Amino acid sequence: MDINPFVIFLAAIFTGNILLTYFLGMCSYLSVSKEIESSAGLGMAVFFVLTLTSAINYLVYHYLLVPMDLVYLQYIVFIIVIAAFVQLTEIVIERFSPVLYYSLGIFLPLITVNCAILGVSLFLIIRQYSFIQSVAYGAGSGIGWLVAILALAGIRNRLKEKYLPRGMNNAAISLIITGIMALAFIGFSGVAIIQ
């Protein structure tokens, strides 16, 4: 696997968006996207946690689980790493930057159960990325998720006062908007990256 990390980074944002092509992190995506501010907050938190947990999980998998022949425990180990990391981040942010804590802090517990985080860790093992590639993939996926939730929040904001057909509730309209967004993002797969 010898792909330029920058290409992986861009691909994770546009052509292989973690949310729009792999459907990961849908629960919080649908429930938080009512307001732009909270979407931005959650998106930033996901980006931060995703970048660092993909680095940690890469190291844990290749330097701990593989040598000890405990690969089948990867799900449990990854989930513990993610939960511990989120908890630690919460404590550090609360201690050093109360302002940041008030804007990000409430979203941090939500992130442990966000499947995008575990999903990225599993994808980078399956695709056999190197360390740099893994970090690039994690960061790109985080930004991709942020872009997707901000776009949906912006669109939903405009729909607030509009008339919707009977029975078309928040979830249904959000899914259909997301479908159109996914369709638009497929367009990026035609863009060639010149190396």
Add this chain to the structure above:
Amino acid sequence: MKKSEIFLNGALKDNSIWRQVLGICSALAVTNLMINSLVMGLGVIFTLALSSFTISLLRDYTPRRVRMMVQTLIIASYVIIVDIFLKGFFPEISRALGPYVGLIITNCIIMGRAEAFAQKNNPFDSLIDGVAAGTGYTLVLLLIAFFRELLGFGSLFGFQILGDWWVSWSIMVMAPSAFFLLGLLIWFINYRYYTKAS
């Protein structure tokens, strides 16, 4: 509550996908083929039923502060069993499902049922509730997969149903169609059963 009532509530009335919009990550990802959806559904039923049972069994001994962590570990153990089973007996399906088997751990349905039902009810009722919620989930998966496979490949469970004249809709195999179909399904169910004509 009667046992049959628990089952019907869990599977249809409070169906996690169309009522609570939970656990749709995998509902969207694996529905391009019927067989993948069926295997995924069975995996979720197994995990959901047994983890609800275990969580309910241990509910008096779990300190409240760490209960999320305990629940996650219980769920993860059952998912590992499913994963090893699939790798051993159905390696091809296991490869096709990829990371989505592992992602059953973070499937909000399981946490949701643990918090909403297993935490307060006895183990046997929780087991029934788990099977019911899993069955409801599998039904939705199969419904979406039915349309995606039929229109996208012209087949069902791999058997060619529509003849050579059928031009496959390649959009049905790609990601956006999953969003559209689930959105339309939720709209239809809401329109038909949960709103009154004004």
